[in-house]
Amino acid sequence: MSLVVWLSCGLLSILGALCYAELGTTIPKSGGNYVYIYEAFGPLPAFLFLWVALLIIMPAGNAVTALTFANYILEPFFPDCNPSPNGVRLIAAVVICLLLFVNCYNVKLAARVQDVFTFAKIIALIIIIVAGLIHIGVGNTHNFQNAFEGTTTEPGYIALAFYSGIFSYSGWNYLNFVTEELQDPYKNLPRAIYISLPLVTIVYVMTNVAYFAVLSPHEILSSNAVAVTFGERMLGVMAWVMPVSVALSTFGGLNGGIFASSRLFFVGAREGHLPAFLAMINTSYFTPMSSLLFLGILTLAYLSTVQVYTLINYAAFSEALFVMFSVAGLLWLRQKQPNLKRPIKVNLALPVSFLVICAFLVFLPFYVNPWETGIGAIIMLSGIPVYFLTIYWKNKPKWYKRLIGGTTTFTQKLLVSVIEKGKFE
Numbered sequence: 206m207s208l209v210v211w212l213s214c215g216l217l218s219i220l221g222a223l224c225y226a227e228l229g230t231t232i233p234k235s236g237g238n239y240v241y242i243y244e245a246f247g248p249l250p251a252f253l254f255l256w257v258a259l260l261i262i263m264p265a266g267n268a269v270t271a272l273t274f275a276n277y278i279l280e281p282f283f284p285d286c287n288p289s290p291n292g293v294r295l296i297a298a299v300v301i302c303l304l305l306f307v308n309c310y311n312v313k314l315a316a317r318v319q320d321v322f323t324f325a326k327i328i329a330l331i332i333i334i335v336a337g338l339i340h341i342g343v344g345n346t347h348n349f350q351n352a353f354e355g356t357t358t359e360p361g362y363i364a365l366a367f368y369s370g371i372f373s374y375s376g377w378n379y380l381n382f383v384t385e386e387l388q389d390p391y392k393n394l395p396r397a398i399y400i401s402l403p404l405v406t407i408v409y410v411m412t413n414v415a416y417f418a419v420l421s422p423h424e425i426l427s428s429n430a431v432a433v434t435f436g437e438r439m440l441g442v443m444a445w446v447m448p449v450s451v452a453l454s455t456f457g458g459l460n461g462g463i464f465a466s467s468r469l470f471f472v473g474a475r476e477g478h479l480p481a482f483l484a485m486i487n488t489s490y491f492t493p494m495s496s497l498l499f500l501g502i503l504t505l506a507y508l509s510t511v512q513v514y515t516l517i518n519y520a521a522f523s524e525a526l527f528v529m530f531s532v533a534g535l536l537w538l539r540q541k542q543p544n545l546k547r548p549i550k551v552n553l554a555l556p557v558s559f560l561v562i563c564a565f566l567v568f569l570p571f572y573v574n575p576w577e578t579g580i581g582a583i584i585m586l587s588g589i590p591v592y593f594l595t596i597y598w599k600n601k602p603k604w605y606k607r608l609i610g611g612t613t614t615f616t617q618k619l620l621v622s623v624i625e626k627g628k629f630e
Contacts, residue, residue, distance in 0.1 A: 206356040207422075210363065211413050214370030215406025220559045222377045222402050223551050224532050226395040229381045230548040231538070233390055236472035237381040237465075238531045243476070245534025249592055254527045255473045256588030261523050261581065263466035263500060266375065268507035270462060271297035274455040280433045280448040294508045301508075304460050305501040308467065309487070309494045312386075315464050322457025329450030330412050333432065336439045337415020348417050355422075364569040368521035371566075373409065375524070376458070377402055379465040386468075391548050463500065470496040478596060522570065522581040529563035532556050 225237075234240045239258070243251035275296035279288040308315045357363070380397055384390050416431055419438050428434040436447030471493040474483035487494040535556050538545060571579070 206353060206358075206363070207366070208410065208413055208417070210366045210370050211410050212406070214367060214374050215402070215409060217367075217371070217559070217562060218374040218377045219402040219406065220555055220562075221528060221532070222398040224535055224556045224559055225378050225381050226398050227547060227549045227551050228531065228535055229384050229394045230391050231545060233384050234472070235383050235385040235468050237378055237469060238527050239469055239473060241531045241534050242527065245537045246530070248476075248478070248596070249589070250530060251476075252478050252592045252596065253585055253588045254530070255469070255478050256591065257523045257527065257581075257585045258466070258469055259473075259479075259503070260584055262527075263462070263469065264503035264507050266372070266524075267301070267459060267462045267466065267500075267504045268297070269372070270455050270459040271301050271504070272508070274300055274452050274459060277430055277433070277448045277455065278452040280430050281445050297508055298505055300456065300459065301463075301501060301504055304456075304463050305497055307460070308463050309492055309497050310490055312490075312492055315460060318460050319457055319464070322453050322460065325450060326454030326457060327408070329432070329447065329454055330408050332440075332446065332450070333415050333435060334408070334411045336435075337411075337418045340415070340439065341418045345418060348419075348421060360565075361569045361572055361574075364566050365574060367566050368525070368570070371525065372521050374405065376461060376465075378528070379461060382465040382468045395549055463497065463504075467493055467497040467500050470500060522567065523585065525563055525566045526581075526585070529560060529567060532559050532563065536560070 228241050232240055232244050236243075238254050239251050242254055272293060275293040276288070278296060279292060282288070304315075304318075307318055377398070380387065380394055384394065387393055416425060416435055419435055420428070420431070424434060425431055430448060430451070432447045432451045433444070436444035440446060470479060470483050473479040474481055474496070483496045483499055484493075485495045486492070536553075539553075
């Protein structure tokens with residue numbers, strides 16, 4: 206069933222990415238979900254997405270990737286025990302700060318980092334796939350006998366499994382966050398989607414087939430780093446290649462997450478939904494440095510826990526909810542603005558199917574894991590009074606304006622104090 210979930214998550218990501226190709230070429234603005242929800246449903250739902258992205262989705266997702274990097278890079282040094290949680294946090298914090306510097310310093314350098322480490326990820330996955338296929342080819346197929354034995358079929362638990370699967374595929378909508386920075390987005394946005402998503406799905410599914418060929422489900426569940434356990438079983442003295450390769454790939458994934466999520470806060474500030482200083486651009490490096498540093502502070506705060514799956518459930522529930530809203534916005538715009546220019550127009554069955562599946566993923570886990578999903582919903586709803594008190598309420602008394610302004614000014618000074626003055630506009 207886990208292989209079924211992996212394949213299904215890939216197909217779901219392809220389905221969503223096709224819908225986002227229409228959204229991204231119809232509304233060619235950076236900001237992704239925020240912009241699409243704003244255009245379809247107005248400022249309050251868009252602000253709620255920004256609020257949840259600010260508090261959960263972006264920093265928690267980046268923290269998970271940084272913690273994964275730290276666990277894998279430390280694995281060779283602790284072969285017989287788990288590394289210290291504080292050590293994991295420290296390494297994760299260092300890599301976050303390093304990539305923040307890279308993204309603040311140069312956009313092209315950040316893009317080169319992404320290219321190099323994506324290549325490292327592909328090499329690592331190809332090694333796993335080839336080793337697994339050789340293992341199967343010599344007749345080791347016993348792990349696939351009675352493959353569905355002991356499988357949990359309760360829909361709520363399957364939906365929770367989708368959260369981890371979708372988190373692994375996350376990134377398929379990152380280009381929509383930086384549409385304004387793309388060269389020829391009408392051509393390159395859909396091209397990137399059509400090429401990458403089928404390839405990623407095939408590679409991920411085949412990697413997990415290789416894992417199951419070599420390791421039993423119990424061994425996979427008990428391993429803190431599955432690729433490392435796989436490498437120890439199959440690669441012998443070259444087993445160190447696996448943790449290093451996985452660490453390199455998560456390094457690249459974190460770089461992409463920081464790059465895309467900082468643009469969301471930049472766009473939100475530009476629209477007046479976040480303090481204006483977050484929309485500043487450094488005139489020497491042409492990067493949204495304030496937004497990047499603000500994101501970095503929030504991400505570092507999430508390192509207070511190493512409970513990776515809890516963070517994934519928080520982030521995945523919230524993201525699934527607002528991806529559902531974005532695709533609902535596609536259908537709404539089709540109805541309300543039928544003459545809007547749509548360079549790409551997908552078959553109506555695709556967004557409808559995607560919407561139904563997202564609704565399943567959003568609502569079913571509530572009765573299986575009400576605590577984590579409930580906290581995600583509460584955090585989203587807490588944005589409503591924040592919106593009315595800070596944005597919707599226009600005739601604020603002077604003392605209230607001074608209070609808000611003082612808090613904003615303090616945060617602005619805190620961020621800008623670490624950057625050379627006079628380089629913002």
